[in-house]
Amino acid sequence: MQRSYIVKVVLVLIxxxxxxxxxxxTFQLSGLNRKETEFIDKIDSLTRLNKIEIDESxxxxxxxxxxxxxxxxxxxxxxxxxxxxxxxLSAKIEKIEKRAxxxxxxxxxxxxxxxxxxxxxxxxxxxxxxxxxxxxxxxATKNTVEQGGDDFFSVLEENFxxxxxxxxxxxxxxxxxNQDIIQELKDESQDAVNRTLEVLxxxxxxxxxxxxxxxxxxxxxxxIELAGVTSxxxxxxxxxxxAQLEFKLVQKSDIIWSILDDIDRVMRVKQKGDALADSTVTxxxxxxxxxxxxxxxxxxxxxxxxxxxxxxxxxxxxxxxxVDQNTFSDKPFTALLRQIPGAGYIAVPLQNVxxxxxxxxxxxxxxxxxxxxxxxxGTEATVYGEDRFERLYLTKKEPELLGETLSxxxxxxxxxxxxxxxxxxxxxxxxxxxGAKIFSKVTGNNIDxxxxxxxxxxxxxxxxxxxxxTAGSAMxxxxxxxxxAQDLALILRAGALPxxxxxxxxxxxxxSLGRDSIKRGANSAVIGLALVILFMIIYYKAAGIVADFALxxxxxxxxxxxxxxxxxxxxxGIAGIILTVGMAVDANVLIYERIREELKSGKTIRAAIDAxxxxxxxxxxxxxxxxxxxAVVLYSFGTGPIKGFALTLSIGIIASMFTAIVxxxxxxxxxxxxxxxxxxxx
Amino acid sequence: MQFFQNTHINxxxxxxxxxxxxxxxxxxxxxxxxxxxxxxxxxxxxxxxxLDLAFAQSVSASELRNSLSDIGFGSAEIKQVGLKEANxxxxxxxxxxxxxxxxxxxxxxxxxxxxxxxxxxxxVNEVGPKIGGELGRAAILAVLIxxxxxxxxxxxxxxxxxxIGAVIALFHDVIITLGIFSLLNLEISLAVVAAFLxxxxxxxxxxxxxxxxxxxxxxxxxxxxxPNIINKSLNxxxxxxxxxxLTTLIVVVVLFLxxxxxxxxxxxxxxxxxxxxxxxxxxxxxxxxxxxxxxADEKKSRSTLLHKSR
Numbered sequence: 001m002q003r004s005y006i007v008k009v010v011l012v013l014i015x016x017x018x019x020x021x022x023x024x025x026t027f028q029l030s031g032l033n034r035k036e037t038e039f040i041d042k043i044d045s046l047t048r049l050n051k052i053e054i055d056e057s058x059x060x061x062x063x064x065x066x067x068x069x070x071x072x073x074x075x076x077x078x079x080x081x082x083x084x085x086x087x088x089l090s091a092k093i094e095k096i097e098k099r100a101x102x103x104x105x106x107x108x109x110x111x112x113x114x115x116x117x118x119x120x121x122x123x124x125x126x127x128x129x130x131x132x133x134x135x136x137x138x139x140a141t142k143n144t145v146e147q148g149g150d151d152f153f154s155v156l157e158e159n160f161x162x163x164x165x166x167x168x169x170x171x172x173x174x175x176x177x178n179q180d181i182i183q184e185l186k187d188e189s190q191d192a193v194n195r196t197l198e199v200l201x202x203x204x205x206x207x208x209x210x211x212x213x214x215x216x217x218x219x220x221x222x223x224i225e226l227a228g229v230t231s232x233x234x235x236x237x238x239x240x241x242x243a244q245l246e247f248k249l250v251q252k253s254d255i256i257w258s259i260l261d262d263i264d265r266v267m268r269v270k271q272k273g274d275a276l277a278d279s280t281v282t283x284x285x286x287x288x289x290x291x292x293x294x295x296x297x298x299x300x301x302x303x304x305x306x307x308x309x310x311x312x313x314x315x316x317x318x319x320x321x322x323v324d325q326n327t328f329s330d331k332p333f334t335a336l337l338r339q340i341p342g343a344g345y346i347a348v349p350l351q352n353v354x355x356x357x358x359x360x361x362x363x364x365x366x367x368x369x370x371x372x373x374x375x376x377x378g379t380e381a382t383v384y385g386e387d388r389f390e391r392l393y394l395t396k397k398e399p400e401l402l403g404e405t406l407s408x409x410x411x412x413x414x415x416x417x418x419x420x421x422x423x424x425x426x427x428x429x430x431x432x433x434x435g436a437k438i439f440s441k442v443t444g445n446n447i448d449x450x451x452x453x454x455x456x457x458x459x460x461x462x463x464x465x466x467x468x469x470t471a472g473s474a475m476x477x478x479x480x481x482x483x484x485a486q487d488l489a490l491i492l493r494a495g496a497l498p499x500x501x502x503x504x505x506x507x508x509x510x511x512s513l514g515r516d517s518i519k520r521g522a523n524s525a526v527i528g529l530a531l532v533i534l535f536m537i538i539y540y541k542a543a544g545i546v547a548d549f550a551l552x553x554x555x556x557x558x559x560x561x562x563x564x565x566x567x568x569x570x571x572x573g574i575a576g577i578i579l580t581v582g583m584a585v586d587a588n589v590l591i592y593e594r595i596r597e598e599l600k601s602g603k604t605i606r607a608a609i610d611a612x613x614x615x616x617x618x619x620x621x622x623x624x625x626x627x628x629x630x631a632v633v634l635y636s637f638g639t640g641p642i643k644g645f646a647l648t649l650s651i652g653i654i655a656s657m658f659t660a661i662v663x664x665x666x667x668x669x670x671x672x673x674x675x676x677x678x679x680x681x682x
Numbered sequence: 683m684q685f686f687q688n689t690h691i692n693x694x695x696x697x698x699x700x701x702x703x704x705x706x707x708x709x710x711x712x713x714x715x716x717x718x719x720x721x722x723x724x725x726x727x728x729x730x731x732x733l734d735l736a737f738a739q740s741v742s743a744s745e746l747r748n749s750l751s752d753i754g755f756g757s758a759e760i761k762q763v764g765l766k767e768a769n770x771x772x773x774x775x776x777x778x779x780x781x782x783x784x785x786x787x788x789x790x791x792x793x794x795x796x797x798x799x800x801x802x803x804x805x806v807n808e809v810g811p812k813i814g815g816e817l818g819r820a821a822i823l824a825v826l827i828x829x830x831x832x833x834x835x836x837x838x839x840x841x842x843x844x845x846i847g848a849v850i851a852l853f854h855d856v857i858i859t860l861g862i863f864s865l866l867n868l869e870i871s872l873a874v875v876a877a878f879l880x881x882x883x884x885x886x887x888x889x890x891x892x893x894x895x896x897x898x899x900x901x902x903x904x905x906x907x908x909p910n911i912i913n914k915s916l917n918x919x920x921x922x923x924x925x926x927x928l929t930t931l932i933v934v935v936v937l938f939l940x941x942x943x944x945x946x947x948x949x950x951x952x953x954x955x956x957x958x959x960x961x962x963x964x965x966x967x968x969x970x971x972x973x974x975x976x977x978a979d980e981k982k983s984r985s986t987l988l989h990k991s992r
Binding site: 147503505507508509512513516517521523529531536538540541575578579582585590615624629630631634642645646649 | 683684734736783785802803804805806807808809810811812813815820821823824827828831832835836839872873875876879880882883884886887888890891893894895898918919921922925926928929930931932933934936937939940941942944945948949952
């Protein structure tokens with residue numbers, strides 16, 4: 001074998017290995033998904049829970065508690081055992097999913113929603129004075145845009161100009177230019193969309209969706225994709241309900257300690273069995289709970305089963321949690337938690353979040369938690385040292401104040417005070433009269449306590465009350481970055497959206513149709529592929545086998561590239577792959593027909609192969625580039641499903657050029673250089 | 683094995699027959715399109731709501747219609763699909779005001795009117811008129827841009843007359859496929875537009891292969907006339923054209939037969955497009971190049987005559 005062949009063979013092998021590495025998670029995932037469905041079916045049959053409920057509680061972390069309510073006797077134990085395995089499995093799936101090919105909504109079932117900010121309504125809301133002329137301009141603008149006109153705001157400006165009306169009669173300040181006002185209105189609409197995005201992201205956990213996607217499209221649209229959610233009604237209920245903003249007092253630390261203590265006692269009992277219950281209770285009362293600090297914890301990884309006192313079968317990496325070894329046996333719950341100096345919350349290492357949620361939701365635990373106390377996680381994880389933690393707060397259940405009483409919130413820059421250096425951002429919020437009265441009372445009575453700002457059940461921030469605030473205008477200081485301050489202001493303003501959203505497109509695919517589509521797509525692909533492979537062998541004999549090899553390689557590469565970029569496979573995407581199968585052999589057909597011609601004209605085998613590949617090359621290039629042009633246009637203009645089709649088609653075209661020109665050539669070269677072939681089987 | 687050995691078909695000689703066939707097909711297509719008031723656009727473009735529901739027990743379309751007329755959707759299109767036992771219906775209503783949620787109103791009404799007959803939602807698609815219009819414009823723009831891209835690429839790689847031949851062939855393919863869809867009263871959905879663009883890509887692929895051969899032969903056979911070169915090139919590539927069309931057709935037919943309702947029209951558009959595209963790359967694209975050339979020659983000779991007479 002010549003040197004140059006070896007280099008090429010190694011190159012192809014490396015590509016194959018990379019492809020294999022990229023495809024492995026996808027391959028693994030399909031097996032795990034099958035197992036997951038089995039467990040869900042089993043729990044479904046053992047309890048009164050249906051599949052959707054199981055799915056939901058899986059993400060919410062209260063599966064065990066719900067099973068206990070929905071089953072009894074032997075089936076309860078069976079269901080709990082399955083639940084434990086299911087939890088492990090879903091944690092594993094979540095990890096792998098990020099590296100696998102995503103299934104599109106049309107294949108796994110789900111809901112796709114597009115919302116748009118109601119710009120005409122926004123204008124009406126912010127206008128200084130409203131009259132028929134303004135209404136006339138607004139509706140004229142709306143019509144033009146709907147007929148396929150330009151950007152909303154430029155049409156609006158045109159309409160004001162053509163009527164010789166200054167925009168500052170209705171918007172902005174006196175004497176302000178149209179341009180400035182347009183900019184302000186644009187900012188306002190951006191702000192409305194961003195606030196809604198923030199609210200939706202925060203809320204989306206309720207769906208029990210593994211990879212929810214909420215993205216901004218263009219200037220004032222929001223696209224929401226919820227895999228597995230098939231009730232538009234339910235999705236819209238969650239999405240379109242106004243954000244619930246509450247202010248809740250964080251419990252005093254002595255109350256928090258005693259609650260944690262109680263939970264530790266319950267968990268210890270659960271671990272050691274009922275027999276030992278009494279003796280441990282007395283012991284624990286003397287011994288107050290204490291956190292391990294974020295730095296000094298002697299962390300150890302244990303299996304979830306250790307914690308729940310269940311039979312340990314196989315300890316797998318994915319299911320382990322981080323506990324403080326010093327206190328684990330004595331305080332099973334606090335061992336999962338960490339203390340960060342100066343932080344007004346309990347830190348939960350990310351890998352312990354599920355376990356903590358499970359414990360909090362246990363009926364035994366719920367029984368010992370006072371009825372006026374509520375657990376709230378933070379809106380997002382925090383980083384301390386090298387680790388990431390979820391914030392956990394224990395607050396009063398009843399809110400002190402509701403978001404409706406808030407009239408505005410904004411980011412301000414400090415001019416420099418005792419507690420805040422000059423240039424540092426802070427958030428200022430304004431309350432209405434009623435709110436100001438309540439706020440004055442609450443702040444007066446609770447100086448030095450934390451007041452948590454809770455958005456849809458999650459704590460955005462929990463500032464300490466420093467003085468009694470009577471004027472209805474408060475400052476929230478902290479070591480905010482500008483971005484954090486903006487986010488908080490955004491959340492505070494989320495209560496009332498100035499520009500309502502309305503849905504412009506909704507698409508739901510039921511799970512049964514999704515499964516059906518996968519089955520049909522896969523069937524067509526396999527049968528189509530088999531027929532083409534057979535045809536090539538019959539028509540081109542041995543050379544056909546080489547082309548078939550290239551074809552299969554081509555398909556492997558398409559999937560590998562998709563997995564590598566974590567792309568989405570849709571039904572049209574499968575159609576694209578199938579079409580590629582038909583078209584991919586084209587390059588080889590071109591080459592082979594050319595080789596046949598060259599052989600007929602009396603060339604030797606080597607010369608015919610050389611000429612065949614050489615002459616066919618420009619043809620293949622030109623033909624494929626023109627096809628690629630349409631595929632790329634399709635990708636940039638298409639929406640969801642069409643993008644999927646264009647994507648697989650484009651990858652397929654490029655991959656087919658490589659396999660047909662490089663790989664098959666290599667095979668021919670190796671064979672003809674090693675063996676003295678008298679007649680080419682083509 | 684070989685299907686076409688040393689063919690000597692006089693494609694250029696019979697090109698007039700091709701023109702007549704194409705002209706007839708285009709006229710039929712245009713007439714059908716005019717009579718139907720343009721292509722039948724699906725709700726992806728017009729806006730509207732479509733529900734695909736599978737009922738647990740048997741129910742008739744008229745029972746459903748009765749139920750829907752209570753809420754003002756008596757004119758909805760109701761179609762049973764799949765096996766009769768599946769009790770699966772597709773219900774569609776026309777576009778309405780932005781923000782009206784027909785899907786949910788219908789779901790609620792059916793749940794109320796058929797309390798003992800539960801249904802499973804297979805799919806719901808609700809498109810606002812605004813986004814529909816946008817998609818329609820985007821689709822037309824996409825077709826035009828890819829045609830332009832192809833025109834530029836082929837003018838660059840070949841000559842302008844080849845680009846003209848290719849683009850005319852593409853228009854030919856798309857118009858006839860649209861016409862056949864119109865004749866069969868099939869709907870143009872977003873997926874069908876994707877199929878049209880694929881046809882554009884596929885047909886151009888076929889055409890370029892022939893052009894490439896013409897370009898090569900023009901260099902080698904300098905003494906031959908253009909008609910002869912085109913004829914020779916078509917005969918040399920006919921085998922490849924047929925084989926590739928065949929392999930592609932195999933998979934698309936499989937997709938049509940087994941792919942299910944969702945991509946039925948999509949794969950049908952591809953089947954029609956591949957057949958038409960193969961035909962046009964032989965009988966339209968290359969002959970047009972010839973016509974364009976002879977037109978240019980005529981002009982040239984006329985202008986030289988003028989020069990001479992002066």
